[in-house]
Amino acid sequence: MLKRSKLSLIAVMCVALLSLQPSLALAQGPSPDKYLPEGADMVVQLNLNQLMGSTLLQKGIPLVVKKYGEDVMNMVSNFVPDDNAKKMMQDLAPELKNKVTEEAVSQMMTMAKGFVKEFVFSANMKEEVNGAPQIVMSLGIPVLTAATVDQFLPLIQGSGQMDVKTHEVDGVTVYEMKPNTAPAAFFMAVPEDGIMVMSITKDILVKTLKSKGKAKVDPKLAELLSQRKNSYTLFVASLAPKNKADELKHFVANLTIDKDINGSAMMVCVDADKAKEHAKEANETFESAVATIVGFADDHPELKPISEALKKVKAEVNGSTINMKLSIKGDDIINAMKASK
Numbered sequence: 127m128l129k130r131s132k133l134s135l136i137a138v139m140c141v142a143l144l145s146l147q148p149s150l151a152l153a154q155g156p157s158p159d160k161y162l163p164e165g166a167d168m169v170v171q172l173n174l175n176q177l178m179g180s181t182l183l184q185k186g187i188p189l190v191v192k193k194y195g196e197d198v199m200n201m202v203s204n205f206v207p208d209d210n211a212k213k214m215m216q217d218l219a220p221e222l223k224n225k226v227t228e229e230a231v232s233q234m235m236t237m238a239k240g241f242v243k244e245f246v247f248s249a250n251m252k253e254e255v256n257g258a259p260q261i262v263m264s265l266g267i268p269v270l271t272a273a274t275v276d277q278f279l280p281l282i283q284g285s286g287q288m289d290v291k292t293h294e295v296d297g298v299t300v301y302e303m304k305p306n307t308a309p310a311a312f313f314m315a316v317p318e319d320g321i322m323v324m325s326i327t328k329d330i331l332v333k334t335l336k337s338k339g340k341a342k343v344d345p346k347l348a349e350l351l352s353q354r355k356n357s358y359t360l361f362v363a364s365l366a367p368k369n370k371a372d373e374l375k376h377f378v379a380n381l382t383i384d385k386d387i388n389g390s391a392m393m394v395c396v397d398a399d400k401a402k403e404h405a406k407e408a409n410e411t412f413e414s415a416v417a418t419i420v421g422f423a424d425d426h427p428e429l430k431p432i433s434e435a436l437k438k439v440k441a442e443v444n445g446s447t448i449n450m451k452l453s454i455k456g457d458d459i460i461n462a463m464k465a466s467k
Contacts, residue, residue: 158264160339161323162248163330165260167344168364169351170247175266177359178239181385182456187231188223189463193428195222242267243320252368258327262334265322272299272316295332302328350378359383373400375446387435387454395446405441405448412439412450428466431458 159171177183199219206212243266250260276299283290291302295315304311313331314324317338325331334341343351350363360381366374379391393408395401416436423433435454442449 158244158246158266158321158323161246161262161264161317161321161334162341162343163250163260163262163334164337164341165250165253165344166248166262166341167251167347168249169347169362171354171358171361172245173356173359173361174245175239175243176357177383178235180235180359180383182383182387182459184228184232184235185456185460186463188226188228189428189460191226192223193463193466195226196220241269255329255333256327258330260330260333261326262330263324265324266320267322268320270316270322271319275301275316293328295335298335300328300331300335346376350376353378354380357382357384360389372396373404381452384456386456387452389452391450393448395448398443398446401443401446401448405443408441408448408450412441426466428463429459431455431462 159169162169196219199215199222203212203215203219206215245266246264248262248264253260279290279292279301282288282303287306289304289306289311293300293302298315298317301314302311303314310326312324312326313328314322315331315335316322317335323331323334325334344365347363347365353363354361358380360379362377362379364377366376373396375394375396377391377393379389381387381389393401393404395404416439420433420436423429423436431454435452439450439452
């Protein structure tokens, strides 16, 4: 997993790229989902373009800010060491409810929709390279080019916060980036305009780049990936981990946040007995995972639709297959938030 400092750097670079190339803000760009490690057996895809078009978010964010924004901003300001920045945040806090309107949120989401398209996390967990799991992360950023990344290298190196080295691989520059506060470097490349590919080791990234987006994945995973729809916000497909191959076959799940929230998950086990066993585990794990969310929602009337929906989620068994479904009406959430004092 990338450290916070690494993610922050990437975010800063992305924002800077947008400011340099505003005319490209609504470009679509290529999809990053073709940059997978050889033999990939797990893929997680976050469709940021779709999420930024969610009417539920457009309506809900201003209501959340109106109810919680001032308190959260004041709380966060207590952790800011700079007195000027702290005062600025405290002065802004009471005005958030007036500034974060549906129109403002809609404009910001429209801009973001064209800027960051998609994030893909993929892995080959069964085969390691030099002792490291084959993990590859890729981002679809339509405004990104290798030339603009090069423009920022002197700024990054001059900051004294990160050591940057470059390596050439088949005409593509691989950036080895090591923050001073991190124990190890991470590796990044822009193999084509609009795509950033990252990995925790150089060998894995180079191997992915050399496949030029044509890496062979497990046939069953390829079949699962064909189930993905552009309307999904989140899509996950995975084969069984090697230590669970005698119990599980594969797992696939999706979540859509649009005007409503809908999701489903399906796990296929080796037989009906294993399905019953894992369904029981799934229910216990899910109840434990959402207990805090449900407890918080039970104390806040505006979150009642979420609490009630989560309580209804149960794993159901049909032969060797386990299914779970989630459905929350967006209007129920919005109306509950509006009615809350």
